[in-house]
Amino acid sequence: xxxGTSDPSEHFxxxxxxxxxxxxxxxxxxxxxxxxxxxFATCPAGPSIEPHRHPTDDVGVITRGRPVLTMDGEATTDGxxxx
Numbered sequence: 001x002x003x004g005t006s007d008p009s010e011h012f013x014x015x016x017x018x019x020x021x022x023x024x025x026x027x028x029x030x031x032x033x034x035x036x037x038x039x040f041a042t043c044p045a046g047p048s049i050e051p052h053r054h055p056t057d058d059v060g061v062i063t064r065g066r067p068v069l070t071m072d073g074e075a076t077t078d079g080x081x082x083x
Contacts, residue, residue, distance in 0.1 A: 009042070011063065016040050025049060026067075028060075043067040 009017055009027060019040070022028035025048075028041035036057045043065030051070075060067075066079040 011042075012040060026065075041065075041067075 019029040022030045028039040031038040038059045
């Protein structure tokens, strides 16, 4: 996982850190399931992702940060503990 001088994944329990790392513009661990993908993510300020689609239902569990997500033209800002 990327990061500066501290490990951005240090606040995750060992069970989450044992999952495969997400290969994307932010730090996350991937939990794949039939027809669904769950990301346990730390979202720093700055990354921007072009509009795209997923072949599965995707769920993000934000543990740090407040990403702005736009779906179907509607922008929302969610943070840790919000769905």
